[in-house]
Amino acid sequence: MIEAEREQADSHEKAYARYVAMNDDHFKRRPSKKYPILNLRLAETEELVAFHAKRRPAVVVGTNATSIDGLKERAPSHHVECRVVMAPVYGLRSDDDVSGFGSVLATRIWHLMYRQFFPFFAWRETRTHMPPATLERGVIRLDRLQFINPSPPGLRLMPVKLSAEAMNILHATLWAYLHAEPWEELVEIKDLLRSMLPKEAEPVH
């Protein structure tokens, strides 16, 4: 959370802010909430939140909520119905990213053992008429879904997409993750892959 107060009591121009962990006193009236700051416009139960964000590749998993033709002309400026549902791709551990997925968990994910994770394979662009695009292998995280406005600078489309076959399995996995009854085909694929799991990635009991 960002707790801000005016630098000078009689001016809205500048604020000092402190980055603190959320606690039970946030999002309600409290003594430490001092004079309002005009440019922040925070009501009693509102706070300013700061996230540590990282730019990552992400996979579009849903577009059914995107704008319909002609909608934008009628939509109020503060509401834009063109969000796409995206699942970010997290990398595997390396010298340049010590926080990535480790090898045992990655192997289990490659065998579809977790509903919230889906394997993402590397891509090397070889088409000469396309801009260079390299995607390292990683893990698609369905437990980190985001609804994104598809426009730069926040989002840059890449000239590559998942195959239809991969998309079918990804969507079946997503629906199972969201508590729908899992399709028998998904269960069969998971069982087939589970039988091929290398010994080093087997759970230890």
Add this chain to the structure above:
Amino acid sequence: MSAIDSATLVQGLIAWMRQEGVAVTRTRLMKFIYLADLHHARHHEGATITGWRWYVHSFGPMANEAYVLLDRGVREGWLTSNASSSSGEEGEPSAIFYDIVTKGAAEQLHGMGKVHRWIKTLGDDTPRLLRFVYGNTEPMVDAKEGEYLDFSSARPTDNVAPIHGRKPTRKEEKRFEEISKRLRARYEAAQASNAKIVDGPRDDAYFNDLPAEGASVNGDMILLFDKER
């Protein structure tokens, strides 16, 4: 214990920096010595090459022993230094540049190709180098200004790959193809059913009654951080 001493390490790193066309400022050199120590610690259970006591400074990890060694190198003649009259990008009042006198030290830096790669990719961009050091090295996690760094948290991070299992049998491949075919048919049927769902209208009532979203924030803020956490 490392097979090379700190003086050889410093000369080898300077040779690599020169080879890659990287200006050898004291700040950059200090960070690459740190990264070399980190790389060694990752593969030697936390033991560094130099054995120096690294601490957090405003420009990242620093070790007083480094200053002593660099000054000794200049005094003994195996390093040269030049001070620049204009301020360096690191914000120091004047940047100090180093060079080696004799060649050959880089050939003794075995098993440190990773450090050479870091010099190549990060060397000529000090802010990027500092961001890498701050954000991608285990000793800097939760480090506090002025405190000594702990290299025992360093761990091997060779690029991870999933563990290869056996290849599928021909029978398993055929089974997978058959399942995929059924899955595709069921998926397409589900998409067709979904497309038939008719949502409510996007009419005036819809737009007028949507909740207003917050306006974007802009302005100046000065962030304050507690020294004690």
